[in-house]
Amino acid sequence: MDSYRQMWDRLGLNLAAHDQLMAALPLTYADVYLRQENRPKGMEYFDFVVNEIHGQRVKELQDFRDQGGKVVGTFCIFVPEELVLAAGGIYVGLCSGLDIGSAEAEAVLPRNICSLIKSFMGFKLARVCPYFESCDLLVGETTCDGKKKAFEVLGDFAPVYVMETPQKKSVSGRALWLEEIRQLRQRLEDLTGQKVTKESLRDGIKKVNAKRRALKRLSHLRRLSPAPISGRDALLISQIAFYDDVERFTSQVNALCDELEQRVESGIGIAAKDVPRIVVTGTPMAIPNWKVPYIVESGGGVIVAEELCTGLRYFDALTEEEGDSLDDLLENVAARHLEADCACFTPNTRRMDKIVDIVKDYEADGVINYVLSFCDPYAVESYQVEKRLKSEGIPCLKIETDYSQEDAGQIRTRVEAFLEIIANK
Numbered sequence: 001m002d003s004y005r006q007m008w009d010r011l012g013l014n015l016a017a018h019d020q021l022m023a024a025l026p027l028t029y030a031d032v033y034l035r036q037e038n039r040p041k042g043m044e045y046f047d048f049v050v051n052e053i054h055g056q057r058v059k060e061l062q063d064f065r066d067q068g069g070k071v072v073g074t075f076c077i078f079v080p081e082e083l084v085l086a087a088g089g090i091y092v093g094l095c096s097g098l099d100i101g102s103a104e105a106e107a108v109l110p111r112n113i114c115s116l117i118k119s120f121m122g123f124k125l126a127r128v129c130p131y132f133e134s135c136d137l138l139v140g141e142t143t144c145d146g147k148k149k150a151f152e153v154l155g156d157f158a159p160v161y162v163m164e165t166p167q168k169k170s171v172s173g174r175a176l177w178l179e180e181i182r183q184l185r186q187r188l189e190d191l192t193g194q195k196v197t198k199e200s201l202r203d204g205i206k207k208v209n210a211k212r213r214a215l216k217r218l219s220h221l222r223r224l225s226p227a228p229i230s231g232r233d234a235l236l237i238s239q240i241a242f243y244d245d246v247e248r249f250t251s252q253v254n255a256l257c258d259e260l261e262q263r264v265e266s267g268i269g270i271a272a273k274d275v276p277r278i279v280v281t282g283t284p285m286a287i288p289n290w291k292v293p294y295i296v297e298s299g300g301g302v303i304v305a306e307e308l309c310t311g312l313r314y315f316d317a318l319t320e321e322e323g324d325s326l327d328d329l330l331e332n333v334a335a336r337h338l339e340a341d342c343a344c345f346t347p348n349t350r351r352m353d354k355i356v357d358i359v360k361d362y363e364a365d366g367v368i369n370y371v372l373s374f375c376d377p378y379a380v381e382s383y384q385v386e387k388r389l390k391s392e393g394i395p396c397l398k399i400e401t402d403y404s405q406e407d408a409g410q411i412r413t414r415v416e417a418f419l420e421i422i423a424n425k
C-alpha cells in the first residue's frame, strides 16, 4: 500500500480526500457483493480487481507510461477501444458512479446536471481518481448537451479531444461519423507517435471482439433458469471491462463462463427458479453505482440482462474483422459503433424493439426503466419505452434517481411492490 501511496502522490492526488474515498468503498462492496450466497468462484478475480481498484491496474498504467506509452480516457462506448489499441495506447473508461467532489464540480457546473457528469468532473477537480491523472488525453463526444458543454470546461483542467457524434443514423450521419473516426485515428497517432496500420487495427479489433464475445457468452448463460449468476455480478464485470487489461479480462470472463456452464449442467443458480426475472434498461450504471441492482436482487428478484451501455449495448455488436485496406477497417469500426441505440439518436425506435426482444430471449417477467435524474435523453425517451412495453403487456417500473442513498428506502418499497405484482401474475 505504501508504494501505491507514493504512486498516488506522484500522480498529484489529494491523499486525504482519496483516503476517505477508499475507506468508503469496501463497506459498500461487502454489503452488495461479498454477502451473496452461492456466488461463482470465478468472481474472485473481479473481487481482486475491485480490491485493487486504485492499485495494481494504475501501477500497470504507470509502468506503461514510463516506457513511453500513452493512456487515453473515455466517457462513452462510441469511442472505439480498438482504435486506441491500434495506435499503441491503452484506454480507460472514466465514467464514475459515485457522489464525490460535488462541491468542486458545482463550482464549474450547474447543480442540476446528471450525476454522471457531476461525478467525473468532481473526480477530476477533487483529485481523487488515479485513472484520470494517468491519462495523456481525454476523448469526449457530443452525445448529449450536458457532456458536450462539460468537455469544454474539462478542457481547462486536462487535454481533451471531442468527437462529434451524429444525431441520426442517416447516410449523412454515417458519413460524418466515419470522418470523425478517421480524425480520431490521426489524433491518436499524434499522441502516441505510432501509425495505425491495417495490421495493428485488425489486431485491435480482434482483441476487443474477443472481449465482446466473452461478455456475450456470459450474457447468453443468463438466459437460462435458474440464472447462474446475479445481475450485480454481471454488471460489475461490464464495469471492469472498461479499464482492465483486455486480454487478461477476456480470459477471466471465459474462465468464469466455463464454471457457469458447469453450474447450469448441475442446475445450480444464484437464485431460485421461480424468482421474478428482470431486465434493466436506460441510463448506464458506472462503477460503483450498484444501488438499484442491489435493491432488486436483495428484494427477491434477479436481473438477467441490462439494455445499458454497461451491458448489452457495450458488447452485443462485433466489429467486422475483414477488409482489404486500413480504410475498410476504419469503415467497419465506424459502422459497428453506430450499432448502439443510445437515446441521443432520433428516432431511436430500434431500441424499443431490442428491449422487447431481450425480454423474450431472456424470459424476463418485467423491466426496470432506470433513469438518472437530469438525464434528458433517457428521461424523455422513457415515454417511448413505456408505451411500447405497455402495448406488449410487459410490466415496467420507472426509477428516476441519482447517486445518493437518500431515496434507497423509497425505491426499495416500490421495487418490492413491483416484484410482488409480477410474482402474482
Ligand code: SF4
Binding pocket: 075, 076, 077, 078, 143, 144, 283, 284, 309, 340, 342, 343, 344
Ligand atoms: S448512454 Fe449514450 S452517451 Fe452514454 S455511454 Fe452510452 S452511448 Fe455514450
Ligand code: SF4
Binding pocket: 114, 115, 116, 117, 143, 144, 145, 146, 147, 283, 284, 372, 374, 375, 376, 377, 378
Ligand atoms: S446521456 Fe444522460 S447520463 Fe449520460 S452524460 Fe448525458 S445526461 Fe448524463
